[in-house]
Amino acid sequence: MKTPLIASPARTQAIINRYRLPIKKSLGQNFLTDINILEHIVQAADLTEKDNVIEIGPGIGALTEFLAQSAHQVMAFEIDDQLIPVLDDTLALYDNVTIVNEDILKANLPQLIKDNFDADRPLKLVANLPYYITTPILLSVLQSSMHFDNITVMMQKEVADRLVAVPGTKAYGSLSIAVQYRSTPEVAFTVPRTAFIPQPNVDSAIITMTDRAAFDPAPFDESVFFKFVKGCFMHRRKSFWNNLLAIFGKDADVKAQLTDVLEKVHVSPQIRSEKLTIETFILLTNTLHDEGLL
Helix, strand or coil, X not given: CCCCCCCCHHHHHHHHHHCCCCCXXXXXXXXXXXXXXXXXXXXXXXXXXXXXXXXXXXXXXHHHHXXXXXXXXEEEECCCHHHHHHHHHHCCCCCCEEEECCCCCCCCHHHHHHHHCCCCCCEEEEEECCHHHHHHHHHHXXXXXXXXXXXXXXXXXXXXXXXXXXXXXXXXXXXHHHHHHHEEXXXXXXXXXXXXXXCCCCCEEEEEEEECXXXXXXXXCHHHHHHHHHHHCCCCCCCHHHHHHHHHCCCHHHHHHHHHHHHHHCCCCCCCHHHCCHHHHHHHHHHHHHCXXX
């Protein structure tokens, strides 16, 4: 008799019962039990047998199993020690899966990839990201030296909305800019909370991210650029001018310099930060640097 897929509700519950797994909310553990959704994730990632895949937070291996069936090799990072023997069991049939018991934010990912993957194959990231650490993981991956042919990740729908938000909308902010600076994010589809054991309190969404062309001109310093953008969204209900004063201070000479900068780049001091495009933020950053303010 063929073994049921890990993601089937009956087998998921059997695994939880067999290993007496405590569901750790602190690690964002919600196990996906909808096989159709897992198939759609693989399709959204456009996986082929040529691809190498990085997964983050495999849990009991529901998505990992689908990745192993579709890709060349899979390296999955699981931070929870208790899940390692579970994964060794549930994924025993797949010799193309490597489980790394390590925090992805602390791992030497380039070295691990070099040691375990063929360098000439496409590299993709596919993961159901833990809700509590979605943003740090995404920003770490996007700002690293690693090149992924595409990134396909599940996250809280509210966060997904922020990633794809455009200027002039309430969801648009520093996270939107940080992600869109390096990639083109799109919502592939949404995932209802009923697809998980246990059910989370919110719905989820699958986001795909592909490389985008570099901005020209580029910021004079990317770290300064991102810090400046973040500061501009610290007080969303205030005008852009008031956010600038919160960053640079209210000294009369500084105010005069800031006024000159805004006139040069044709930005109204009364505009709200969420109405400014990435290109405008880059222009502002570089002009502020030229004036000695950054």
